[in-house]
Structures are given as structure tokens and as C-alpha cells.
Amino acid sequence: MPLSFLTADRAFDAVDDVALPFDDRERWRRPYRPGPWRVGVAALVLLLAAFVLLAGVATALTGDPSGAAVCLGVALVVIACALRLLRVGVWVSARGLRQVGFFVSRTTPWAQVAGARTLQQPVRWLGLPRTVQGQALVLERRDGRDPRAVPPLLTTHNADFLGRLPAFDRAADAVEAWAEEYRGR
Structure with a gap:
């Protein structure tokens, strides 16, 4: 079963000369x-x-259904947290730019975006x-807000790009290309 939230579309790896290689631009996608x-x-x-979950099964086998239910509930919350952690990042579509955090x-x-640029700064x-x-x-x-006053979209030292500077450059170029094409629409 493919997990679309886990991998970006392979079009970014296959096509280097096209910044926006997607057919369906209305769908939210992570460009990295x-x-x-x-x-x-x-x-x-x-x-x-x-x-x-294993503890829940062991608890259920001992004859304690309420303890097993608690273990199942805790496991479901932990699984939901793991899935949410995988969705964290920057997502783009023709409608705008979405910065997904854990909470x-x-x-x-895009009408509110003047541009996107890479800055050298403490991260x-x-x-x-x-x-x-x-x-x-x-x-x-x-609206003229200082770009340094808002949280950055991507950094070279976050969980997606630590030790992967070329991947950061490709992702930043992709987001900048989306911003260039759709800003002011």
C-alpha cells in the first residue's frame, strides 16, 4: 500500500529542468x-x-478487558502521533502554501505571497x-512583515534536511518556483 504522505512525488527526481512537473496542481503535495x-x-x-499493542494483547489474555482497552487506546494515540510527525512540513498547491506543524x-x-527566498541566518x-x-x-x-519575524518554511538543520544540503536546495528551489508562478493570482 503506497503511503502518499511518506514520499514526495517522484517527478522531482526524474525531471530536473521543469520546476513544477505536476499535472494536478490543485492537490496538496510536499515538494520533497x-x-x-x-x-x-x-x-x-x-x-x-x-x-x-503487545502489552494490550497480553493484558487481554489475562482476562482484564479494561486494561486491554486502555493499552489499545494508548497505542492508537501513539500511532496517530507518528503519522502526524510524518505529515509535518511544507505543502504546496495552486491554492497556496501550507506549513504543517505537529499541532x-x-x-x-498565493495572493498574500510576495516571494520566497533563502537567507543565511541562525536556525x-x-x-x-x-x-x-x-x-x-x-x-x-x-503585508510587509519582516521575513525574519515569521518562522522559516524550511531550514538546513530541521529533521528533513539535516546533513542533506543538496536536498534542501532542491526543495527550496521547488517552493520558490511555486511562489514565482502563483504569487499575485
Whole structure:
């Protein structure tokens, strides 16, 4: 069963000269693959869910249905968290740009976007409070907000691009191309 949220469309790997290689531009899509850090953490969380489900089966076999139900509920919450972790990132469509976080998602219509550009600035390392010098893709809005005042869309040190600078460059170029084509519409 293909998991569309886990991999980006392969069109970005196959076509280098076309910035927007998609036929259905109304569909929300992530213009890059999730990084190994994000996938690894999600795999560990799913492993934890497997152990909780095993504990639920053992509890059910001992004759405690309420304990088994609690284990099943906890496992379902853990699985939902792992799936949400895999969906975190930047998604684009003809309608706008969506920045999906673990708890909150923000959608910006292309009409409010003046552009997107890459800046050299301090960025958070794997989302932790520690900052390091890196690159960040920031959104320039038409309302004149300082691009450094809003959270960056992508950074070279987040869970998708840590240690993968060429992947960051490709993803930033793809988002910039979407912004260039659709801004002001």
C-alpha cells in the first residue's frame, strides 16, 4: 500500500529542468521527501506502539478487558502521533502554501505571497532551542512583515534536511518556483 504522505512525488527526481512537473496542481503535495531524522523518529514511535499493542494483547489474555482497552487506546494515540510527525512540513498547491506543524497548520494563499527566498541566518537544530548558523527558506508576504519575524518554511538543520544540503536546495528551489508562478493570482 503506497503511503502518499511518506514520499514526495517522484517527478522531482526524474525531471530536473521543469520546476513544477505536476499535472494536478490543485492537490496538496510536499515538494520533497521527508528526511531520515523524521522517518527514523516516526519508526521508533511506531515500534513503541507495537510494544504497547503487545502489552494490550497480553493484558487481554489475562482476562482484564479494561486494561486491554486502555493499552489499545494508548497505542492508537501513539500511532496517530507518528503519522502526524510524518505529515509535518511544507505543502504546496495552486491554492497556496501550507506549513504543517505537529499541532498547528498555517495556510497562506498565493495572493498574500510576495516571494520566497533563502537567507543565511541562525536556525534551530532539529527544532530544539539550540541555534546554529544555517540557511532558511522564508516567505515574503505582501503585508510587509519582516521575513525574519515569521518562522522559516524550511531550514538546513530541521529533521528533513539535516546533513542533506543538496536536498534542501532542491526543495527550496521547488517552493520558490511555486511562489514565482502563483504569487499575485
